[in-house]
Amino acid sequence: METLDELAATLGPRHCLTEPDDIAPYAVDWRGTWHGTPRAVLRPGSTEEVAATLRACAAQGLSVVPAGGRTGLCGGAIVAQNGPPSVVLSLERMNRIRDVDARDFSLVAEAGCVIQNVQQAAVAVDRLFPLSWGAQGSAMVGGALSTNAGGIRTLRWGNARDLVMGLEVVLPDGRVLNDLRRVRKDNSGYALRHLFLGGEGTLGVITAAALRLVPALKRVETAFVAVPSPDAALALFSRVMESGADVIAFELIIGECMEIVSRNGIGIRIPLPVGSPWYVMVELAAAHPSVPLREMLEDTLAAGAEAEEVLDAAIAENEAQRAMIWRIREDWPDCGRREAPSVNTDTAVPVSAVPAFCARVGAALAERWPEGRLIAIGHAGDGNIHVSLMAPRGTDYAAWSVRASGAEEVVNAIAVDLGGSFSAEHGIGQSKRHAMATHKDKVALDLMRAVKAVIDPTGMMNPGKMLP
Amino acid sequence: METLDELAATLGPRHCLTEPDDIAPYAVDWRGTWHGTPRAVLRPGSTEEVAATLRACAAQGLSVVPAGGRTGLCGGAIVAQNGPPSVVLSLERMNRIRDVDARDFSLVAEAGCVIQNVQQAAVAVDRLFPLSWGAQGSAMVGGALSTNAGGIRTLRWGNARDLVMGLEVVLPDGRVLNDLRRVRKDNSGYALRHLFLGGEGTLGVITAAALRLVPALKRVETAFVAVPSPDAALALFSRVMESGADVIAFELIIGECMEIVSRNGIGIRIPLPVGSPWYVMVELAAAHPSVPLREMLEDTLAAGAEAEEVLDAAIAENEAQRAMIWRIREDWPDCGRREAPSVNTDTAVPVSAVPAFCARVGAALAERWPEGRLIAIGHAGDGNIHVSLMAPRGTDYAAWSVRASGAEEVVNAIAVDLGGSFSAEHGIGQSKRHAMATHKDKVALDLMRAVKAVIDPTGMMNPGKMLP
Incomplete structure (x- = not known):
């Protein structure tokens, strides 16, 4: 195919994969739910190469499925069945952290950076990149932003969208939207970046982002709490929010989960007796060790017990106990699958x-x-x-x-x-289009289709995803 | 004019103003910089009436300039000179707070609600609506969102955009985009609301919003600090952010301003000697009185003095002193104008x-x-x-x-x-179009024009604003 030859010349043959064995890993998602074979897997190494790739694909009528760490749960990075001929555009080689600035509380990362590497780059300058979830060791910046990833800490610092100050995006026609600025306030026209954040690669390819950092956490307190009901949990939530501490997680779990984790978890110890109808995990944090976080947590839980919102509670006494509480949460999907x-x-x-x-x-x-x-x-x-x-x-x-x-x-x-x-x-991907x-509100769907038609008039970007 | 008769019938004659005396207040901005006379001022009282108004204007080729408290600084709510025939659509009658929910940390307000009333509704349920700036006693929700208003506290809680969970918008053709939900996480397609937030009324009319609240502040500490340079101020900023306290404001002011405030401020007392090259105002806050905020502030300023970032500092000892520090900041525009x-x-x-x-x-x-x-x-x-x-x-x-x-x-x-x-x-309005x-990045401008053309194909919404 002429385009692929052309692209192999541009990207180098090692980065234009067409052999079935090379393509196979990109043709199925990690859970084995979604299958779709691309004509080729293209691995551009720079923004310019992404632009050249999109232009070449557009010229040849090839559709483009952007992919990062491919940890998504909705099939968004896998070629749709019965769709038009498609290539996978993998951002994995664009994995540079272009800039870290402690005083600016910011970091500029390319789309192929693994989230955990971004976290570590922040730690190196005594800062925190707060986005965090189970797949952070494989998920990449581009995918996290394109799906507006959430996770445990969105309560405090928001979703992926809320951590972005600026974006670099290659449009379907190869033009580059250059808005990669570390600016916290910019009211100069429509907030275009919010179309691409959560846009699931249907409007263009995110190639880099300016991300917000926050002060590193110097103290963390974590509790595992038995509660009688969701209503009690919600009352406790208000109480914790009013405690004066920074609440960075507040998870609610039905009792059944603990029985399943007890049976299926490997090396997991649940810090309270199994049998409560519901449980809560709450985590408080502070940027300075002098904050009396432990007292805040104890006082809040005591008041919660007094008000019958709390049946029983275990506060992590050390990092190992804290890690164990979070393992219950993070290993839940595996435990559930085993059950x-x-x-x-x-x-x-x-x-x-x-x-x-x-x-x-x-x-x-x-x-x-x-x-x-x-x-x-x-x-x-x-x-x-x-x-x-x-x-x-x-x-x-x-x-x-x-x-x-x-x-x-x-x-x-x-x-x-x-x-x-x-x-x-x-996100929506393939799994929630129905x-x-x-x-979805019909007017919203109409507007989405209109926006899609104007930015990607040929429909080449990630066909068969998101829009029903 | 047939349309106006029709609208007078729909809205009631009291809400379709055509007499020069009635229209006059809407024909000039509060600073007297921008002038533009509308054919009429329309004051719909409901979302349905806004929709009917837009449909009628579209049918008759009338352009529409949405207006709220009209405290903007860029002429966005004033009819552009030499533009097409226009009406002002004032949201002032849509001033209901539809819902306040403490446990949900949310509030649903119509576009015509004055920001200060929203703040007070939050206070009534022991919550804070954090958006705050000088004009809050007149500015309305619709204008604040359409201009993505900022202010003193964006450092902690973001701009207007960041406080919105859901929106109700009437599109130019009278359809209603009904996304007025109190949902903190929603990854179901393009984040359309971000086009209207900061869209300056050029894509449709925001009629209501679901807004985020935060826990009420139970303790606040405010300092007025003399610093040798912006560089020292920035070093102090990192230090304060790392103090463990919630930093809700960090303002930098050149020394010249204090001399001008001394001369022109009425009843203002500056808490430090005039003569420092630069000053900083810093405010810390906590949701519970037990947080040792005063010690955090004192320790931070002492360490800053040690590092030669701080020349001198005054901490407010009571609410009156705190109010005085903020009066210096808030009265600055008036003092400057008098000078x-x-x-x-x-x-x-x-x-x-x-x-x-x-x-x-x-x-x-x-x-x-x-x-x-x-x-x-x-x-x-x-x-x-x-x-x-x-x-x-x-x-x-x-x-x-x-x-x-x-x-x-x-x-x-x-x-x-x-x-x-x-x-x-x-924002841009009329004053920053040049x-x-x-x-502005040319690709971004092209995309903005494309989005505008698809949502407002006739260009009837707020012509002569924002887009150059």
Whole structure:
């Protein structure tokens, strides 16, 4: 194919992969859910090479699927089945941290930087890059920004979107939108970068970003708390927010999860007896060791116990205990998979609607699938509870998964009815396009299509993703 | 005119103003800089009436200039001279706070709510709406969001944009984009609301917003600090950020300002001797009275003095002293105007570039206008320093203003050269369109025009504003 020869000449043959063995890793997502074979995998090493790649693809009518660490959960970086001929454009070689500036509380990173490397570059100058989630050792900046990644700490520092000051983006026609500035205030026209942040590569390719850093954390206190109900958890959330401490995480977990973690976790020790209906993980942090964080946490939990919001609590006494609490949270997906298959969701509701959401979802799922198990685990501080319907132990899993597949829509509909979202932090990709068609405001969909048509008129960028 | 009759019938004659006396207040901005007479002033009382108004105007070829509290500094809410026939659409009657939810840390307000009323509604449920600036007693939600207003506290809680969870927008064709949700995480397609936030009414009319609240502040400590240089101020900024306290303001002010405030301020007492080359105002806050904020501030200032970043400091001992420190900042614009006319700017640079910016601007202005006075006052914590060139006392002000008018471009060019913005927090409106043409990235301008063309194809929304 002429284009590929041309690109092989531009990028070097090592960076224009066409052999099936070389392409194979890019043709399936890490969970093995999404499959799609690209014509080639292109690995440009610079912004200019990304631009040349897009121009060449446009000229030859090839569609482009941008890819980073490929840790996404929605198939966004995998070629869609039955779509137009496509290449994968991997940003993995653009992995330079161009600048770190402690006094500026900023860092400029290319799209192919692994999130953990960005975190470490910040640590090296006594700063924190707050974005953090399980896949941070593989996920890359470009993917994190294109999916507006969330995670544990969004409660305090926001999603990926909120940590970006400036962007460099290559448009489908190869032009470069050069807005890579470390400016915290800029009111000069439309905030174009917010189209590409969370745009899932459907409008262009993010090649670099100016990111915000915050002061390094010098003290952290973490508690694992048994609570009687989501309502009590929410009351405790207000109490913790009013404690005067910086609340950097507030996770809500249904009791069932602890029993499953006890059975399936390897080397995990749960710091409280299993058996509470719900649990909370709360983490406070401070940028200076003199902040009396421990007292703040103890006083808050004591007041919470007094008000019957807290049944029992364990405060981590050292870093090992703290790490153990977070392992419960981070290993949950693996533990859950080992236990039984489940139908998963990614909803968010207003924070104050979390108790009603949990109650309605529990009742609706129990009515239709009384044998299923309700799983609820998530970031209660931003209303983002991941509800799953898990198969009962020892059932015929294949048959059950088919029977239970409607559970996602039941949960989505309840979230939307409560003024929430059917897609909180994972994005749409391929897996939630049907939910976009069902639940997204029709005027919003029209506007999205209009924006897409004007920035990517040929539809070459990541076809079959996001827009239904 | 048929449309106006129709609208008078729909809105009621009291809300379709056509008499010159009724229209006059809407035909000039509060500083008397911008003049433009609308055909009528329309005051719809509901989202549906806004939609009906836009549909009627579209049908009759009338352009629409949305207006709120009309405290803007760039002429964005005033009809442009020599433009197409226009009406002013005032949101002032849409002034309901639809919902306040303490546990949710949220509030839903209509576009015509005065910012101060939003703040008070938050206080009533023991919460804080953090957006705050001088004009908050008149400015309205719709204008604050459409200009992405900034102010003193953006360092901690961001600009207006960052406090919005959901929006209700009427599009030029009368369709309603209904995204008025209190959801903190929503990754379901393009973040359309960010086009309207800071869009200056050129894409549609914001009619309501779901806004974030934060815990009420239970303790505040404020210091007025003499520093030897911007470089020292920036070193102190890092030190304060690392103190463990929540830093909610960090303002940098050139010494000249204190002399001018001493001469022109009415009842203002400056808490330190005039004569330092630069001053800083720093404010720390906490959501609980137990946080040892005073000690944090004292320790930080003592360490800063040790490192020769601090020459002298006064900490407010009570609320009256705190209010006095902030009066110096808030009354500055009036004091400056009483002293002499000046050419003003609204630039931002990377925080770490603030010292270089101040030095380069000072040298460039002194070279070309040696008789002028350098004024620099602004939000150093986000790199947003407002530089002005002030006339010398007792000169021929009219002639001087003409001679000095090029100073804005000198300052803008230096900010842009340092990777900054020529328009940090006030917006573009009519007054900075020429700077957009000079300094804005050409690809960004093309994309903005493309987005404008697709959402407002007839160009009826706020013509002559923002886009050059």
